[in-house]
Amino acid sequence: MTRSTAKKQPKKQKRKLTAAERKARRERKEKFMTIFINGKQKRVPRPQLIEGLPPDEFIARNADPIWLHQNELWELMPEFDPVDESE
Numbered sequence: 001m002t003r004s005t006a007k008k009q010p011k012k013q014k015r016k017l018t019a020a021e022r023k024a025r026r027e028r029k030e031k032f033m034t035i036f037i038n039g040k041q042k043r044v045p046r047p048q049l050i051e052g053l054p055p056d057e058f059i060a061r062n063a064d065p066i067w068l069h070q071n072e073l074w075e076l077m078p079e080f081d082p083v084d085e086s087e
Helices: 019-031 055-062 065-070 082-086
Strands: 032-037 040-045
Touching: 019 032
Parallel strands: none
Antiparallel strands: 032 040
8 A cells, every 4th residue: 555545544632621621630730840960850949939939039139137146147247337327
């Protein structure tokens, strides 16, 4: 049989996902992301975000000096210059 005379088989349609499978897929996409390592796909946990920022950057932007001091995050505290206070 040659190609031109052979009948083409209809393509098999994909089955639809059940509601539980769609929900599981959505949750997996929220928790994990796919990256390439040595040419292979690997699923790794997504980094935590607070309002779209990594936790360290969010704290650095939004924490007040008292909270930073109470939680021993002195490296994030703004510099205090007594010369500016006297003017």
